Amino acid sequence: MSIDESTAARVAKLARIRVADDALPALAGEFNTILGFIEQLNEVDVEGVEPMTGVTPMRLKQRQDVVTDGNQQDKVLANAPDAREGFFAVPKVME
Template sequence: MSVDATTVRRVAKLARIAVSDADVAAMEGELNAILGFVEQLSEVDVSGVEPMTSVTPMAMKKRADVVTDGEKADDIVANAPAAEDHFFAVPKVVE
């Protein structure tokens, strides 16, 4: 894929970057170099490579996926002006 001046201006507009007309040619070269490197990466065979989470092998830390009430209901409503059965009590505003 090759980038032209129109594409450089469009990418700059989407990225909200001010690029002067004098800088368009330089940006065009830089973007083409980046895309060329990405094309080189697509040539590498990674069929036997597992995805990594870090440069050192490690297991992801996991927790049980369970729903709890946090067991802090008393702490949460401790500073409330009014509470009832672990809920905030507020004055009725709609009749």
């Protein structure tokens, strides 16, 4: 599997990271190096093997379905780059 510039651009878009056009060839090259390394996994016989979901066998704990905290609007907004009137502010989302 070889990644070309347009695939690299598509992946950057999916990851929401802006990559300048002139940086795409080098990026595609790095992807190919890493994916080439990963391709070794194709040598392994994984027939009938379950994919791991959790490394430590355990049952997730349950708790009472009750509110355990809240009323922390000021703390939630304390680190916001732009907070106004108790909300996060962002550029216009809908046209």
